[in-house]
Amino acid sequence: MANTVDDISKDVKTIITKVDNLDDKFQEVFKRSATVPRSDSVARQHIPLKPEVFYGREGLVEEISRFLVKQETSRVCIFGPGGMGKTSVSLAIVESSLVQDRFPNGNYVWVPCIGATSASLFLETLYVQLQVPGDKQVTLEKIITELNTSTDSRLLILDNFETPWNAPGGSQKQVEDILRTLAKLEHVAMLVTMRGNNPPCYNTIKWQSKYIEPTDEESCIRIFHDINPSSKDDPDVGHLLSMLGHMPFAVTLMARLAEDAHSTAKDLLAAWSDSGPTLLSDNPEQSMNRSISLSVDSDLVQRNPNAVLLLAILSLLPSGTTKENLRWWAPSLTTATILSATATLSKAGLLVENKQKASDSPVLFVVPVVQSFMQHNQIKDSLRRQTYLSCCQFVLDHACRYNDSAFSYNSKVLAAEDTNIQSILFNSSTTLHPLLSDKTVEALIAFCWYRAYTKPDPEVTKCAVAAAETYHVDSYIASAVWCLGTTYYSIGENGLSYDLLQKAYKLFNSLPNADPKLQQLCGLCGLDLIDTMGIFISDRDEVLLLALEVEEKCADLSDDIHGQSLISVGFVLVMAKKHQEALSYLDRGSALLRAVKNVPNLANACLVISIVHYRKHRISEALDAIGEAWRLAEMTDVPALQMYVAGQFSSILFHDDRDAEAWNFLEIHLTKARHIGNPKHIAIALEYMGYGYLRQGDYQNAYSAYQAAASQYHSNSFPWAEQKCKDTMASINQKQANPDSVVGFNRPIPDINKSLFYPVGQPPVPNVSTSNL
Numbered sequence: 206m207a208n209t210v211d212d213i214s215k216d217v218k219t220i221i222t223k224v225d226n227l228d229d230k231f232q233e234v235f236k237r238s239a240t241v242p243r244s245d246s247v248a249r250q251h252i253p254l255k256p257e258v259f260y261g262r263e264g265l266v267e268e269i270s271r272f273l274v275k276q277e278t279s280r281v282c283i284f285g286p287g288g289m290g291k292t293s294v295s296l297a298i299v300e301s302s303l304v305q306d307r308f309p310n311g312n313y314v315w316v317p318c319i320g321a322t323s324a325s326l327f328l329e330t331l332y333v334q335l336q337v338p339g340d341k342q343v344t345l346e347k348i349i350t351e352l353n354t355s356t357d358s359r360l361l362i363l364d365n366f367e368t369p370w371n372a373p374g375g376s377q378k379q380v381e382d383i384l385r386t387l388a389k390l391e392h393v394a395m396l397v398t399m400r401g402n403n404p405p406c407y408n409t410i411k412w413q414s415k416y417i418e419p420t421d422e423e424s425c426i427r428i429f430h431d432i433n434p435s436s437k438d439d440p441d442v443g444h445l446l447s448m449l450g451h452m453p454f455a456v457t458l459m460a461r462l463a464e465d466a467h468s469t470a471k472d473l474l475a476a477w478s479d480s481g482p483t484l485l486s487d488n489p490e491q492s493m494n495r496s497i498s499l500s501v502d503s504d505l506v507q508r509n510p511n512a513v514l515l516l517a518i519l520s521l522l523p524s525g526t527t528k529e530n531l532r533w534w535a536p537s538l539t540t541a542t543i544l545s546a547t548a549t550l551s552k553a554g555l556l557v558e559n560k561q562k563a564s565d566s567p568v569l570f571v572v573p574v575v576q577s578f579m580q581h582n583q584i585k586d587s588l589r590r591q592t593y594l595s596c597c598q599f600v601l602d603h604a605c606r607y608n609d610s611a612f613s614y615n616s617k618v619l620a621a622e623d624t625n626i627q628s629i630l631f632n633s634s635t636t637l638h639p640l641l642s643d644k645t646v647e648a649l650i651a652f653c654w655y656r657a658y659t660k661p662d663p664e665v666t667k668c669a670v671a672a673a674e675t676y677h678v679d680s681y682i683a684s685a686v687w688c689l690g691t692t693y694y695s696i697g698e699n700g701l702s703y704d705l706l707q708k709a710y711k712l713f714n715s716l717p718n719a720d721p722k723l724q725q726l727c728g729l730c731g732l733d734l735i736d737t738m739g740i741f742i743s744d745r746d747e748v749l750l751l752a753l754e755v756e757e758k759c760a761d762l763s764d765d766i767h768g769q770s771l772i773s774v775g776f777v778l779v780m781a782k783k784h785q786e787a788l789s790y791l792d793r794g795s796a797l798l799r800a801v802k803n804v805p806n807l808a809n810a811c812l813v814i815s816i817v818h819y820r821k822h823r824i825s826e827a828l829d830a831i832g833e834a835w836r837l838a839e840m841t842d843v844p845a846l847q848m849y850v851a852g853q854f855s856s857i858l859f860h861d862d863r864d865a866e867a868w869n870f871l872e873i874h875l876t877k878a879r880h881i882g883n884p885k886h887i888a889i890a891l892e893y894m895g896y897g898y899l900r901q902g903d904y905q906n907a908y909s910a911y912q913a914a915a916s917q918y919h920s921n922s923f924p925w926a927e928q929k930c931k932d933t934m935a936s937i938n939q940k941q942a943n944p945d946s947v948v949g950f951n952r953p954i955p956d957i958n959k960s961l962f963y964p965v966g967q968p969p970v971p972n973v974s975t976s977n978l
Contacts, residue, residue, distance in 0.1 A: 261424025400554030
């Protein structure tokens with residue numbers, strides 16, 4: 206709200222004038238609102254009761270009730286998006302014992318403002334609800350006189366105050382003066398509810414401001430189950446409520462629909478996907494579409510075309526975005542128009558600003574129900590296409606491999622928009638094959654590579670493969686299939702990985718050999734194939750043959766790629782137990798990688814070197830190598846690399862009886878494995894956790910850890926590893942049954958000491974919670 210200098214001066218003078226002197230103090234306001242003939246269109250309404258089912262707002266109701274009963278805090282404004290339950294909260298406040306005691310005998314006045322589309326209608330609504338006696342000439346003076354007929358405490362509840370506040374025609378100044386005049390009556394408390402992000406007249410009225418958030422999940426579930434009791438065992442209710450953004454109005458309507466139609470949450474999810482809020486709009490008095498339309502189609506929003514455009518774009522971004530990133534999503538909007546548009550949408554209660562922990566830049570977000578409304582009713586295909594192309598450009602401008610120096614920064618940028626990118630590029634409704642081009646296919650593949658390095662997802666990558674195959678360009682098909690193979694490798698699906706990487710490598714080899722870029726891609730694909738073969742193929746000679754073939758191809762490409770190929774040969778030689786020969790290749794490869802400052806691949810080289818020393822029982826050298834590997838891995842943002850290094854580090858530390866340090870890396874190993882979704886490494890970490898507990902003599906926690914590891918091995922078809930864990934569990938039971946018996950235990954699979962372990966003493970180790978099991 207912007208006041209002129211004269212207005213501000215008048216306000217200051219008015220504030221210092223005593224309330225008693227009404228004739229002088231309110232003279233200008235009275236002239237402005239003077240006499241409004243009372244129409245017959247405004248009928249008095251009785252205050253409704255609070256909703257029959259009402260959960261999750263008890264603390265807010267009590268807090269605001271306490272504000273209202275104290276004169277110094279008796280101006281309260283509840284604001285936020287539509288549908289969040291502002292009116293319901295205000296009705297619950299009125300029914301609270303604190304408010305009932307403070308304002309007895311009905312000394313509270315319900316003022317429904319939703320129809321007050323002008324200052325005069327707002328004044329008339331006040332007049333009617335207060336039951337001002339006399340003729341039909343509506344004046345502010347009569348309203349003030351009525352409120353001053355008694356000095357008893359009174360409460361005005363101005364509900365849906367955004368209607369008169371944002372009314373068209375330049376009447377906000379008149380509404381402001383009315384509100385400020387009412388606020389000067391010390392014995393009159395005010396409770397205002399409105400859509401928006403700020404209370405009205407916040408510079409002159411001392412508000413107790415409460416921004417209303419979505420209801421918590423537990424309360425939403427209670428609401429849903431109370432209205433629809435048959436849903437109590439429905440496993441999809443939580444997902445359904447999440448889709449509604451835990452908006453209490455939407456939750457209530459959906460629960461009623463479920464009860465009336467005898468529908469499951471799964472049925473309703475499908476219907477919501479098809480129809481959006483129209484599903485909840487059959488009843489004109491309780492319509493989700495009507496509630497949203499009050500904001501979206503308001504004059505405040507519609508008279509600002511940039512706000513309409515920004516609302517449409519943000520509605521395509523399910524997780525919202527920052528103002529900085531809006532330049533990617535909304536390239537046609539300037540900084541100035543973005544500021545204007547965001548201000549308008551905030552005033553309309555359509556824009557939520559979520560603060561980020563590690564950033565001063567909030568995320569601009571449209572609540573899920575409004576997103577759905579816009580997507581089903583308001584967004585043109587041309588804007589969808591433009592947003593799709595903008596998304597592709599955003600991905601390509603931040604695309605790079607995990608060993609690129611820009612990866613750490615770029616991966617964080619992509620992570621911040623990950624949900625949005627997936628929604629736009631991989632949602633069936635927006636992945637339009639007519640949009641396929643070099644740019645769009647490259648963007649799909651680039652995003653999948655980012656995911657392969659950070660949070661592998663085969664289902665997403667399969668979409669990129671399908672797009673490449675539809676586009677019929679062999680180099681893109683090879684790249685997409687390669688990415689899918691690498692993705693499966695990251696999550697431990699070695700059989701699928703091997704088949705796909707073999708296919709991709711053959712495709713690359715079939716392409717024209719003159720293109721240097723394709724030669725590099727072919728070499729790098731070969732390196733990934735070697736990694737998978739080293740685990741999946743038992744014939745070490747066959748794997749070594751491929752490794753030497755790929756190394757020969759890579760020798761002429763670049764020192765970087767050649768260094769990586771030498772490490773691959775060294776890794777295969779380690780698997781073949783040719784340790785001395787392996788070190789020769791590893792040392793040469795490390796030197797090249799160190800020279801080109803390839804940190805991730807150098808970390809991997811140090812990891813393999815540590816394995817050589819560990820297997821040869823050179824523990825000191827193994828610790829030096831794995832220590833350097835971890836120092837380098839920490840400099841990257843590649844969770845898979847950190848998982849491998851932390852796992853090897855914990856193994857060596859346990860072997861060296863440095864249990865406290867080993868536990869630290871074991872926790873990292875398990876955390877990274879779970880983040881990536883690699884079941885084999887989750888199982889290995891759990892098995893080592895059981896071993897760590899055995900070393901403490903903590904048989905109960907050890908048994909739980911081995912049980913969890915066995916279950917993980919079973920789920921992923923490692924029967925021999927599962928049986929080994931079960932054998933250890935049986936040994937634990939034997940030891941617990943007879944504590945004095947001498948029982949030996951299997952050591953974890955990676956341990957080079959294959960003898961049985963006999964616990965001796967209980968070395969001090971950190972207390973690691975078993976809640977992670």
